[in-house]
Amino acid sequence: MLFPLRKRLEPYPVSQYDSPHGHEVFITLRTLPCAHARCKFCGLKSLDREWKGAGPLSEEELFSQLRHSISALSESERRATEKVSLIGMAHSVITPDVVSTEALDKGISFLVESFPNLKHLSVETRADMLPRSVVERISANAAVRKKGISLEAALGVESGVQKVRAALGKGISNKQLMEAAAVLQKAGWGMRAYFIHHLPGRSPRFAAKDLEAGARFMARLKRRFPKLPLTMYVLRGYAPAELRATTFAAYEPASEAQVLNSLAKAARVCGKHGVSLVVDVVGADEAATSAEYLPGQRIQPALIKFNVTQDAAVLRRARKAILREFRTP
Numbered sequence: 001m002l003f004p005l006r007k008r009l010e011p012y013p014v015s016q017y018d019s020p021h022g023h024e025v026f027i028t029l030r031t032l033p034c035a036h037a038r039c040k041f042c043g044l045k046s047l048d049r050e051w052k053g054a055g056p057l058s059e060e061e062l063f064s065q066l067r068h069s070i071s072a073l074s075e076s077e078r079r080a081t082e083k084v085s086l087i088g089m090a091h092s093v094i095t096p097d098v099v100s101t102e103a104l105d106k107g108i109s110f111l112v113e114s115f116p117n118l119k120h121l122s123v124e125t126r127a128d129m130l131p132r133s134v135v136e137r138i139s140a141n142a143a144v145r146k147k148g149i150s151l152e153a154a155l156g157v158e159s160g161v162q163k164v165r166a167a168l169g170k171g172i173s174n175k176q177l178m179e180a181a182a183v184l185q186k187a188g189w190g191m192r193a194y195f196i197h198h199l200p201g202r203s204p205r206f207a208a209k210d211l212e213a214g215a216r217f218m219a220r221l222k223r224r225f226p227k228l229p230l231t232m233y234v235l236r237g238y239a240p241a242e243l244r245a246t247t248f249a250a251y252e253p254a255s256e257a258q259v260l261n262s263l264a265k266a267a268r269v270c271g272k273h274g275v276s277l278v279v280d281v282v283g284a285d286e287a288a289t290s291a292e293y294l295p296g297q298r299i300q301p302a303l304i305k306f307n308v309t310q311d312a313a314v315l316r317r318a319r320k321a322i323l324r325e326f327r328t329p
């Protein structure tokens with residue numbers, strides 16, 4: 001197929017926040033529409049639809065996007081960055097259909113050189129799209145090895161309840177997640193698992209139970225793979241504009257107090273089992289999908305503090321303060 005001579009030279013906006021592992025920058029690549037695209041809740045899968053058929057990112061496109069993202073940061077932000085996460089709107093940023101392994105390898109070296117204090121690098125993919133050959137190639141990257149950068153795969157789990165995941169088309173089983181964990185532990189990588197606080201088709205009433213089930217699943221992974229660094233990364237739940245009238249027609253947002261309650265419960269389980277818990281405070285997916293139900297600004301300071309301290313008491317105190325406000329005449 002002949003593709004127009006346009007190139008994907010500009011990425012999505014860069015975002016950043018303070019994680020438990022230092023200042024983290026998300027670089028969001030413009031790639032291809034998702035080849036999986038069966039996840040009914042996902043508002044990201046067609047954002048790159050204009051690039052259908054464009055093939056994997058070329059080295060020129062990848063480097064142009066990386067340079068753009070880096071130049072959007074101030075010198076002090078670049079120097080403060082200890083973790084970079086390479087993400088995208090497709091199913092993966094590491095499979096050769098999205099970025100050639102050759103270009104990815106060079107791009108990773110470039111990132112390591114560009115962030116003088118980099119300690120961690122994360123790449124996004126699906127649990128069933130974790131090619132061993134690519135994992136080995138990234139592990140063997142000379143710049144990564146020289147600087148002793150720790151590596152991580154970021155995988156969408158979405159719900160700790162397998163049947164909720166299946167009903168929403170995610171199609172990733174607990175067994176596949178265990179298999180991915182085995183590959184990652186063997187390679188000496190970590191795993192960041194993305195969860196959504198509550199999904200369409202689930203009332204916010206179930207959110208605390210569902211999120212706790214997610215935390216317990218992460219604890220199970222940790223028991224089985226004790227050397228695997230694990231992070232549970234929670235998005236608070238939103239309705240992508242494109243799906244508002246269909247999948248999300250009956251979607252109700254959780255209140256801030258409900259979100260804090262769920263997080264505090266998940267934090268207790270994660271804390272007990274050596275799993276980091278991070279709450280999304282960036283809202284990049286919400287912005288990219290013109291979403292409704294943007295995260296409440298009132299709880300943002302508590303979430304920012306929790307991400308760094310990992311202290312569940314921060315969440316409980318913030319919840320109490322909100323409930324007190326409701327009771328005050």
Ligand code: SF4
Pocket residue numbers: 034035036037038039042043044045089090091126156170
């Ligand atoms: S969640 Fe991931 S795999 Fe599923 S449709 Fe969205 S981008 Fe594709």
